[in-house]
Amino acid sequence: MSEVSAAPRMSLWHTLLRHDLPASIVVFLVALPLSLGIAVASGAPVAAGLIAAVVGGVVAGALGGSVLQVSGPAAGLTVVVAEAIAQFGWATTCFIGAAAGVLQILFGLSRIARSALAVAPVVVHAMLAGIGITIALQQLHVLFGSRSQSTAFANIAAIPDGLMNLHLGGAAIGIVVIAVMLGWKYLPARVRVVPGPLAAVVIGTLLSLFVIDIERITITGSVFDALQLPQLPTGDWFAVSLTVVTIALIASVESLLSAVAVDKMHSGQRTGFDRELIGQGSANVVSGLVGGLPITGVIVRSATNVSAGARTRASAVLHGVWILLFAVVLVGLVEQVPKAALAGLLIVIGMNLVKLAHIRLARRTGELFVYVTTVVAVVFTNLLEGVLIGLAVAFALLLWRVVRVQISAAALPDGRWHVHLDGSATFLALPKLTGELAKVPAGADVTVEMAVDFLDHAAVEAIEDWRRQHETTGGAVEFIEIGSARMEGTADAPPSRGFGRAAIEDLLGPWRPHGTGVDKVTAGIAAFHRRHAHVVRPHLDHLHDSQDPDSFFLTCSDSRIVPNVITNSGPGDLFTVRNVGNLVPVRGDDSVEAALSFALAQLSVRSVVVCGHSSCGAMKSLLHDAEPGGGLSSWLRHAEPSLRRFRAGHPVAVAARALGYEEVDQLGMVNVAMQLETLHRHPAVRRALRERGITLSGLFFDIAGARVLEVTVDGVRAIDDRAALAVR
Structure with a gap:
């Protein structure tokens, strides 16, 4: 028995030492500068970023549903956390983060995790892009050597003044960091063993040793001195509750989307989405209670974890342990990092959230207006309002696509008229429908081609009234119905939408209505003339001889x-x-x-x-x-x-x-x-x-x-x- 049980233990230790341990060190090197930069960008104590990174690695890594996802402070929450700190103070923001974690745990226990994935991807992509632009605008002033403003309008308006009072040394270091970050991927593979963010910050820090009067990160005492209990809000509970819900929703959606992306990168165990929310919520509760930033799954760290060869959740947990050891033992090194270096790092991170692939996808799918509207709203209002505006526009676009109908009426060379309906024919289409039908002259022979997937009684009544009126003028009306919704029987049941099966039902089952012998044949011929003859006719045109x-x-x-x-x-x-x-x-x-x-x-x-x-x-x-x-x-x-x-x-x-x-x-x-x-x-x-x-x-x-x-x-x-x- 001992020999049998020893084999799995040996395999586990082999995986840990061969794969997870090296991967955890790589992720630690990536996470360290990012955690510092996000804390600075949020306006929180610098140590709060390190605390959140430790808790995200250990708690979310151990309890989460994604084996290879790495969690910590994320750029996606920077804007809303900065707003919370400005409005409520840091101690109350910690309470808000812990409360958001409780809400996430409730999400997980109620098994609604997958419903969070129903948010329109274009809105999520635009939200991240808006956050990225906001971060870049804020950190641009830090790079100039000045202070960032409270709104995007103010940050844009202050750019000329920032350039006039530019701190040349800090700006040069920030630009070097940006150049290193952008060019790192072009260097040889043996050089890229060192993570780009770490290399950029180290180079910027070394250069800062030659610059006089440059602002650096300050940490008062050790990371343990930064541990603090949250503070209950003193008033405006509605605003506090709204911020709690905002952080919980953003952290949940971002974590789940990141987990989905991570699942696509490896062939191992798939994510348990409800457990992932419970793990993320637990990490946020702990982080808020000890004075850390809110936490979410982070795709940059997670992708690094996968590419570094991690096999189990031990890698994420260990990366948190390494950050804790660094924060305790080497806190003096952190205080040597200039804020301009972190500003350059954050500008690149922010602009990387604006992905050209997402813009191209939005353009191809006809959702570019939703994307642009959401980005502008997030940048110039606030995160929650921007997302709500984006969702409203996305829903309006969806509604328009669902109910829209293309209607045209035109004369054919042989003198007949052709009326075409394509889409969803509802009462909303009546103005356009009646307008197009009015173009048909009295007494003309008309073919009405209907390729509609939804047909309500108002549209049927309008078409039938027009048909009766037109036939009294001597005109003949022929209906060709090739869509899944048909005029026949609409008076006997509520309208319904049907997709997919209509064509195959017509193709394979045209004689299913009652009838025998020649009646079925003639009924089938009539259905062919009504539904398919005009479709087949162009294909037969070159075959008639x-x-x-x-x-x-x-x-x-x-x-x-x-x-x-x-x-x-x-x-x-x-x-x-x-x-x-x-x-x-x-x-x-x-x-x-x-x-x-x-x-x-x-x-x-x-x-x-x-x-x-x-x-x-x-x-x-x-x-x-x-x-x-x-x-x-x-x-x-x-x-x-x-x-x-x-x-x-x-x-x-x-x-x-x-x-x-x-x-x-x-x-x-x-x-x-x-x-x-x-x-x-x-x-x-x-x-x-x-x-x-x-x-x-x-x-x-x-x-x-x-x-x-x-x-x-x-x-x-x-x-x-x-x-x-x-x-x-």
Whole structure:
């Protein structure tokens, strides 16, 4: 027992020492300058950033649902924390952070974590961009050697004055830090072993030794001296509650989005989102109680953790331990860091939150207005108002997309009028709908094409009233309905939206309404004219004088086989011949011979395909020696070679049996292979193979699974979208 249990322990220690320990050191080196910079940017005590980094690493790392996510103070919370400190003071802000953590724990316990991911990504991207711009504007003045202002307007207005009173030494150090941060990725890999942020701050600190009168970070006492209990608010509980909710929501959304991104970077254990919120909330409670900044999952540190080779949550925990040791033992080094160096670091971090990829995505998806509006609102109002404005604009855009309808009316060259409706036809579209319908002159013949996914009673009533009025003037109105919402039956039930199934239902089930015999045929023809004829007509226009099919397609007469559906082909693609059992008679049947010769010689088809299917009645009769009577008995004699080869253990039968098919289907696949052999011997086929290199293919349609297999002369295999159907 001890030997068995020792193996997992050895494996765990090997993983810890080989992967997690080195990764934790790399993450520590990245997190240290970022934590200092975020504390400075927030207006909090510098030690608060170190405390938050320690708590984020140890508590969130140990309790969170993401194994490889690293948590700590984040740029995404900088603006709202700075506002809280300015309004309530640092001690009350600690209480707010702890209260936000309690709210996050409640989020996790109520299992609503995934709902936080329902926030429109464009708003989240724009929120981060707005935060980045705000940070950059604030830190620009620190780089100048002056003080940042309270609003973005004030920071922009103060730029000329900051330039006039520029502290050249501090500005030079900040610019060097920015240059190092931007250029670090272009250096050789052996140099980039050192994290860029750490290298930039170290270089800036060393340069500052040669600069007189430069402002540096100050820490009063050790990090333990900075530990403090939060203070209860003295008033304005509504504003406090609003800030608590804001921090809780931003920290939760940012942590969950970061966890999703981290999951995409590795193939290990996936994130438990509810547990992640509980872990993040617990870390914020602890951080707030001991005087640390609010915490969230940070994608920069997490991505570094993954790329450094971390395997377990031990890496995140250890990085917090290293920050604690550094803060206790080497606090003097921290006090040598100039604020201008951290300002340069934060300017780059802030501008990195404005990602060109997000802007391009917003442009491609038609959400650029939402993105720009949210960014401007976050920068020039405040974070909460900006996000709410962005969500409102995103919702308005969604509503507009859902209810909008494209309507046009135009005269055709033949004198008819064409009215087109596309989208959601609701009462909101009535002004545009009635306006377009009014363009149609009295007495004109009209085709109304409706490709709508939602149709309410107001729109139906308006269309019907117009139709009746137009027909009284002598005009004819033809409706073509190709959308998922139809006018028929709208008076019998509330309107509903349907997507996706309408086309396939029309394609495969047009005769499902009641009726028999010729009634079903005529009903189907009427539906074709109403819904599909105008769509097919342009494709048939170039085929009205001649045909140019790609394939000769021989298949069974079975009504369940629809060749153009299972091959995803259209009019003019297949020269189809059907008979019972998809047989190629050696002699005694002129129809297959005539069709094959015509297709090869006159139409120059490029492939010949034989397609069988499951549960074939012909194969059942053949296998069970049934006597179907009439001409069918003599016809099935053409398939007797297939039966003999099946009973002799044809390789195709063996392959079909291995796939779990029953005997009837095994025989059906063998029959396809035998028809391929017959075609290989056919003089016209042999000549086409030799002269034009046509392909000869066998298919088998599994009706129950709606799946098509390829059958060759010696086996069976599945078909995917990359496979070539060719047996030369």
